[in-house]
Amino acid sequence: MYTMSDVCKKVGISYETLRFYCNEGLVPNVKRDKNNYRKFDERNVNWIKGLQCLRKCDMSLNDMKKYMKLCMVGESSITERKQMLAKQKGLLISKIEEINDSVKYIDDKQEYYDGVLAGKIELTSNLIDI
Numbered sequence: 001m002y003t004m005s006d007v008c009k010k011v012g013i014s015y016e017t018l019r020f021y022c023n024e025g026l027v028p029n030v031k032r033d034k035n036n037y038r039k040f041d042e043r044n045v046n047w048i049k050g051l052q053c054l055r056k057c058d059m060s061l062n063d064m065k066k067y068m069k070l071c072m073v074g075e076s077s078i079t080e081r082k083q084m085l086a087k088q089k090g091l092l093i094s095k096i097e098e099i100n101d102s103v104k105y106i107d108d109k110q111e112y113y114d115g116v117l118a119g120k121i122e123l124t125s126n127l128i129d130i
Helices: 004-011 015-023 042-056 061-073 075-117
Strands: none
Touching: 004 015, 004 042, 015 042, 042 061, 061 075
């Protein structure tokens, strides 16, 4: 069994984040010790790791709660869970494309500036007259 501090160190999240997840009901089935402190088992820790991943995927808090409730239903909700994950994956792929476009823009600008500094390209501007 792990304390909240143990879990934070084990999964790399802040105490406040873990407390927030617990208070929001996102970590079900957590046991309490005689002093009413939360005690986490390996299944809780693995679930928290999954929550972290969903959060990193920009899943909303409400969707995380919905996903958790579906998980608690069992096998009959797998299709709906897969749909939620597929939707989130689609959003991530769109973000990747946006990031790749942004990186290409920066690369192109860097190449342009290198050409200007090397005297191979004439400086132009969309903001000022040159």
